[in-house]
Amino acid sequence: MAEILQAMTALGAHGPARVAVGPLSITERVDLALASVAERRGRGADLVGAASPAGLPLPGPARYQAGTPFGTFWVAPGMWFAEAPFASHEWIADQLRAALGDAASITEQTDAWVIFDLVVVGEGVGLASLLERLCNVDFPAAPDGFATRTVMDHLGIYLIRQGAGAARIYGPRSSAQSLLHALEAAARAVW
Amino acid sequence: MIINHPILGPRDAQEFVYLGDAALIDRPDGMTDGIEAFHTYAYLRDNPAGDHRELWYHEQGDRSWLVVTRNTVTHEITKVELARDVARAMGRST
Numbered sequence: 001m002a003e004i005l006q007a008m009t010a011l012g013a014h015g016p017a018r019v020a021v022g023p024l025s026i027t028e029r030v031d032l033a034l035a036s037v038a039e040r041r042g043r044g045a046d047l048v049g050a051a052s053p054a055g056l057p058l059p060g061p062a063r064y065q066a067g068t069p070f071g072t073f074w075v076a077p078g079m080w081f082a083e084a085p086f087a088s089h090e091w092i093a094d095q096l097r098a099a100l101g102d103a104a105s106i107t108e109q110t111d112a113w114v115i116f117d118l119v120v121v122g123e124g125v126g127l128a129s130l131l132e133r134l135c136n137v138d139f140p141a142a143p144d145g146f147a148t149r150t151v152m153d154h155l156g157i158y159l160i161r162q163g164a165g166a167a168r169i170y171g172p173r174s175s176a177q178s179l180l181h182a183l184e185a186a187a188r189a190v191w
Numbered sequence: 192m193i194i195n196h197p198i199l200g201p202r203d204a205q206e207f208v209y210l211g212d213a214a215l216i217d218r219p220d221g222m223t224d225g226i227e228a229f230h231t232y233a234y235l236r237d238n239p240a241g242d243h244r245e246l247w248y249h250e251q252g253d254r255s256w257l258v259v260t261r262n263t264v265t266h267e268i269t270k271v272e273l274a275r276d277v278a279r280a281m282g283r284s285t
Contacts, residue, residue, distance in 0.1 A: 061198045061199060061253070062198075062199055074253075075253065075254075076253040076254050076255065077198065077253065077255060077273075077275075136203050136205070136206075148199070148252070149251060149252050149253065150206070150251060150252075151205070151206070151251045156250075156251050
């Protein structure tokens with residue numbers, strides 16, 4: 001009898017990982033689809049015109065902008081990463097291609113990354129003491145919605161600030177376990 | 192060392208990868224300029240003690256190529272430009 005195929009997460013499990021260290025919770029996100037959008041040369045105006053009705057924000061450098069259905073962050077001049085709920089946007093690349101036509105080059109990224117949401121609870125407790133051990137981003141000085149590529153434990157990652165005590169990390173999927181270990185080890189040194 | 196990225200602001204040099212002389216942008220036309228010009232382009236470099244224009248790649252950042260003007264004696268960085276803009280100003284990659 002045929003069994004229903006079940007997708008595995010980046011950590012080889014059937015459900016998202018959840019780790020709690022003191023006031024910090026690390027939650028793997030497996031419910032997001034991801035694609036990159038790269039503007040084609042000389043087609044910037046066409047891309048802006050097509051992106052807005054598609055619900056695709058195109059934020060400026062080092063910024064994340066939420067939208068419906070796409071949340072987008074800037075990764076390079078003329079290039080963005082767009083995330084959307086996996087349930088409705090499993091075919092995110094095809095959906096973006098249909099919306100943007102040939103104004104941009106779209107690349108599916110969903111299974112190339114592992115996503116961790118970091119949240120600390122408590123008054124006056126932020127992520128600064130954790131992130132200053134892991135990367136060279138000045139997290140307390142960065143505004144909410146700040147998005148940047150940086151290095152964490154020798155891994156190139158994207159860090160998005162959602163608040164003083166909340167951040168999202170995109171790391172290479174093939175190094176998911178190493179990244180989670182680095183986050184846990186640093187968290188245990190702090191809390 | 193801090194490199195003042197034209198788009199992203201001050202960034203630590205550990206995010207960057209160094210390539211070398213920015214003259215690499217000005218590649219001769221292999222079909223018309225001849226083997227001597229290509230030999231010079233591929234193998235000969237100035238080695239100034241002073242201001243040097245060089246290519247840096249923001250690998251752990253926005254993946255842009257930069258032309259950084261750096262004093263090789265003091266390591267002072269006096270100018271940082273996007274290599275794309277420099278190349279287009281030279282009439283390349285338009």
